[in-house]
Amino acid sequence: xxxxxxxxxxxxxxxxxxxxxxxxxxxxxxxxxxxxxxxxxxxxxxxxxxxxxxxxxxxxxxxxxxxxxxxxxxxxxxxxxxxxxxxxxxxxxxxxxxxxxxxxxxxxxxxxxxxxxxxxxxxxxxxxxxxxxxxxxxxxxxxxxxxxxxxxxxxxxxxxxxxxxxxxxxxxxxxxxxxxxxxxxxxxxxxxxxxxxxxxxxxxxxxxxxxxxxxxxxxxxxxxxxxxxxxxxxxxxxxxxxxxxxxxxxxxxxxxxxxxxxxxxxxxxxxxxxxxxxxxxxxxxx
Numbered sequence: 001x002x003x004x005x006x007x008x009x010x011x012x013x014x015x016x017x018x019x020x021x022x023x024x025x026x027x028x029x030x031x032x033x034x035x036x037x038x039x040x041x042x043x044x045x046x047x048x049x050x051x052x053x054x055x056x057x058x059x060x061x062x063x064x065x066x067x068x069x070x071x072x073x074x075x076x077x078x079x080x081x082x083x084x085x086x087x088x089x090x091x092x093x094x095x096x097x098x099x100x101x102x103x104x105x106x107x108x109x110x111x112x113x114x115x116x117x118x119x120x121x122x123x124x125x126x127x128x129x130x131x132x133x134x135x136x137x138x139x140x141x142x143x144x145x146x147x148x149x150x151x152x153x154x155x156x157x158x159x160x161x162x163x164x165x166x167x168x169x170x171x172x173x174x175x176x177x178x179x180x181x182x183x184x185x186x187x188x189x190x191x192x193x194x195x196x197x198x199x200x201x202x203x204x205x206x207x208x209x210x211x212x213x214x215x216x217x218x219x220x221x222x223x224x225x226x227x228x229x230x231x232x233x234x235x236x237x238x239x240x241x242x243x244x245x246x247x248x249x250x251x252x253x254x255x256x257x258x259x260x261x262x263x264x265x266x267x268x269x270x271x272x273x274x275x276x277x278x279x280x281x282x283x284x285x286x
Contacts (some may be wrong), residue, residue, distance in 0.1 A: 002031070005032070005053045005202070006053045007019070007035055008035070008037070008043055010039055012158050013244055014243060014244050016228040018210075018214050018252065020223070020227045021214075021217055022209060022210070022213040031202070031206065040056065040058055040115070040157075041119060043055050044060075045118070050195065057193050059188045059191055059263055060123040060276070062280070063271075066281075068197075069194060069195055070193065070196055070283045070284070072193065072210055074192070075252060076255050077189045078251035078262070079176030079189055080180070082174055083121070083176020084161070085171055085175070086125065086175070087154050087156055087170060088170055088172055089147065091170045093106045106172075107129045108131045108132065109131060112132045112152065113145045113154040114137075114142075115139035115157050122134065127269055127275070128178055139157050139158060139160075142154040153172060155175075158233075161243075176189075179266075185258060185262040187262070187266070188259065191263070207285055214248070225237075225244060260284060263282050
């Protein structure tokens with residue numbers, strides 16, 4: 001009997017690239033996958049309610065769902081020296097690298113637009129500067145809010161990480177760059193989780209299928225990019241290619257030892273800072 005699995009991911013070019021082969025029937029599997037698309041913060045919340053079998057989630061959100069879901073070894077989005085970016089209409093008060101402490105202090109107490117309180121972007125920003133006023137809004141409304149002066153700064157994710165300069169904004173901090181400087185590790189932004197109660201056999205097949213989909217996309221890059229460009233929110237094909245390359249790579253095929261270490265360290269730091277309720281032992285499967 002064919003098993004049907006509901007799999008959810010965000011309508012972004014990197015996720016679309018990862019799931020291309022599954023969505024287009026390129027993988028030989030006994031599982032029928034029903035795909036759902038939603039923004040990452042909505043997926044985080046839905047996973048908290050155990051609504052989905054397999055889903056992309058923020059690593060921050062995993063702290064709240066670890067009892068129901070395991071983290072698949074494939075499907076990570078790692079920022080290797082780059083990540084969500086803090087931007088403003090005004091330049092930072094000093095050189096971004098040499099005067100980072102001054103900039104961090106200048107961000108203290110500011111109203112900052114964030115794309116959700118369960119996003120890893122928010123978690124990384126809280127680790128960088130704990131004292132600010134978060135203003136939660138849809139990720140694609142943040143730049144406009146900054147331009148209108150509704151907030152002092154905005155924390156941008158997805159393709160906005162590449163286009164903010166074109167839109168007249170100034171970079172105050174790159175959370176992935178900061179995390180690498182602090183830890184020597186990539187910043188684990190997102191991953192894919194699977195419900196524990198699906199059982200070992202199904203979980204192992206899902207893990208195999210997702211990895212196969214990612215590898216297929218990397219091998220058939222032109223086809224996978226053509227599929228992903230449907231979700232690029234109007235940026236150029238070259239920018240789409242660049243963005244996909246940032247977040248679909250060897251880390252996505254498998255976290256590896258450094259990737260798994262980065263996930264555990266990020267959640268350990270979050271627990272120590274009181275951002276999440278307590279320590280989480282991350283279980284990777286597949």
